[in-house]
Each structure stands twice: as structure tokens, then as C-alpha cells.
Amino acid sequence: MVKNEYSINDIDQLVDRIICLCGSKPKDERLIIGIAGVPGSGKTTLSTKLSEQLNQQKYPTINLPQDGFHSYRSELISMPNSEEAVRRRGAPFTFNASKFLQLVKSLKSPQLRDRDLYAPSFDHSIKDPVENDIKISKDTDIIILEGNYLALxxxxxxxxxxxxxxxxxxxxxxxxxxxxxxxxxxQAGIARTESEAIDRADNNDLVNGQYIIDNSICPDVTIITPV
Known part of the structure; x- marks a missing residue:
């Protein structure tokens, strides 16, 4: 696997890469691919396309988003910097990174390979996580993690x-x-007006995006989205 740069449109090649990696893994260990990037970069769209093709080719795959590990609003309000925490929701410090890490460890553990595991989702209508809402079946061989901070x-x-x-x-x-x-x-109702949406994008999402660019490790694969 010499090539480490692809276009966002190279779905077939990316699927082949995953299948090749999967073939080199022990049977009792899941393959975990992490897809990172700035907010709005297309992580969910890409991971969905990959998992659809892999499942069609009989490689049991599931997407697992980082979003379910947002801190609850009640937790943000109890932080010493509560006003900033609420305003900056979506920044790294507003996630439960330890809880996310623990789940990923469990998914990788051969000792837990023969049992179903569960992960939280995020409900935008209530603006909080929903515990144990995503089932990762014991039959799932490939996990595609997707989130802003996987390479942080x-x-x-x-x-x-x-x-x-x-x-x-x-x-x-x-x-x-x-x-x-x-x-x-x-569209999600996160902002009521276009000016609110612009403010959130400029003063939260893109601030987080620049932080990701400045503070991420070198990835195994870079995927280019044409302008």
C-alpha cells in the first residue's frame, strides 16, 4: 500500500484498501479505520459510502460517529467555564474523550470480540446524547470511526x-x-437565522477547524476534496 493520497471520489480504491487491511488482521480482532477532518469536510458522507459498499461485498461494517460523545448540556453548565463551554460546544474540551477512548479500546479487544457492544448517538432535537443507541454486533468486522478529533x-x-x-x-x-x-x-435548526448560522460557522466551527489543522498527527491516508 504505497499510495497514501486519494480523491474523495476514489471510493472503489478506498474500499479495496480496507479489504486488503481486513485480510491481514487476525480473525479475533476488528479492523478500525478513523476518518478525521475539520467540521463540514464530508466525513459522514464518505464513511456512509464506504460502509455501504463494504456491506454489499459481505464485509460486515458499521459507522461509529464521535458525535455521541458530546458532553451533556447539564455537564457543560456545571463546568467552571460554563458560559464558554456552552458557547463553544463542539470544541475538543466539550466532548467526553475518555469515554470515547474506552469504547474504542473495547471494540479493539479480542476478549470482547464475541459480544455485542453499544455506543451513544446524538439527538439534535434534544441536543444531547442518547445512550446505548448504536449497536455494534459481535458479527461486525469493520468499524469506521468518524469525527473531527480522531487525529488530535x-x-x-x-x-x-x-x-x-x-x-x-x-x-x-x-x-x-x-x-x-x-x-x-x-437545516438542523441549530441556527434560527442565516446570520446565526454564519456566526456559529465563523466563530466556532472554523475556529475548531483551524485547531484541528494545527494540532493533528500525520495521517496514514490523505483524502483530497476538489474545490
């Missing part, structure tokens, strides 16, 4: 790399992600 060098986050077989990073133009984020915030 920060404490706790950096330990994730020890349990992922490869880390992929989506390289996307900030202006492209900005437009996507504004549209997403309006």
Missing part, C-alpha cells in the same frame, strides 16, 4: 491512534466547508 495530538485524544489500524484525514477548502456548515446549521 491532545491528551486522551492522542491515545486513539493506538487502537485504530489507520487514520484518514479529509483535506477540504475552508470556504467549501463554511458554506456546508451554514446550510447544515439552518
Amino acid at each position: 495530538k491532545d491528551e486522551v485524544w492522542c491515545e486513539l491512534a493506538n487502537y485504530m489500524d489507520e487514520i484518514w484525514f479529509l483535506e477540504t477548502n475552508f470556504e467549501v466547508t463554511r458554506k456546508r456548515l451554514i446550510k447544515r446549521h439552518l
Whole structure:
């Protein structure tokens, strides 16, 4: 596997890469691929396409988003910097990174390979996680993690790399992600007006995005999104 740079459109090649990696793993160990990138870079879209093709080819695969590990609003309010925590929700310090790490360790453990595991999802209508909402069947061979901070060098986050077989990073133009984020915030009801959506994109999401660019490890694979 010499090539480590792909286009976002190279789905077939990326699927082949995963299948090749899967073939080299012991039967009692799941393959875990982490897809990282700035907010709005297309992580969910890519991971969905990959898992659909892998499942079609009889490689049991599931997507596992980082979103379910947001801290609860009640937890943010109890933080010493509660006002900033609520305003900056989505920044690294507003996630339960330790809980996420513990689940990834469990998914990688051969001792737990013969049991179903469960992960939280995130409900945008209640703006909080929903515990045990995602079932990872014991028959699942491939886990595609996707989230902003999977490649982060920060404490706790950096330990994730020890349990992922490869880390992929989506390289996307900030202006492209900005437009996507504004549209997403309006459609999801995160922002009531376009000005609110713009403010959230510029003063939270893209701030987090620059932090990711400045503080992430070198990935195994870089995936380019054409402008």
C-alpha cells in the first residue's frame, strides 16, 4: 500500500484498501479505520459510502460517529467555564474523550470480540446524547470511526491512534466547508437565522477547524476534496 493520497471520489480504491487491511488482521480482532477532518469536510458522507459498499461485498461494517460523545448540556453548565463551554460546544474540551477512548479500546479487544457492544448517538432535537443507541454486533468486522478529533495530538485524544489500524484525514477548502456548515446549521435548526448560522460557522466551527489543522498527527491516508 504505497499510495497514501486519494480523491474523495476514489471510493472503489478506498474500499479495496480496507479489504486488503481486513485480510491481514487476525480473525479475533476488528479492523478500525478513523476518518478525521475539520467540521463540514464530508466525513459522514464518505464513511456512509464506504460502509455501504463494504456491506454489499459481505464485509460486515458499521459507522461509529464521535458525535455521541458530546458532553451533556447539564455537564457543560456545571463546568467552571460554563458560559464558554456552552458557547463553544463542539470544541475538543466539550466532548467526553475518555469515554470515547474506552469504547474504542473495547471494540479493539479480542476478549470482547464475541459480544455485542453499544455506543451513544446524538439527538439534535434534544441536543444531547442518547445512550446505548448504536449497536455494534459481535458479527461486525469493520468499524469506521468518524469525527473531527480522531487525529488530535491532545491528551486522551492522542491515545486513539493506538487502537485504530489507520487514520484518514479529509483535506477540504475552508470556504467549501463554511458554506456546508451554514446550510447544515439552518437545516438542523441549530441556527434560527442565516446570520446565526454564519456566526456559529465563523466563530466556532472554523475556529475548531483551524485547531484541528494545527494540532493533528500525520495521517496514514490523505483524502483530497476538489474545490
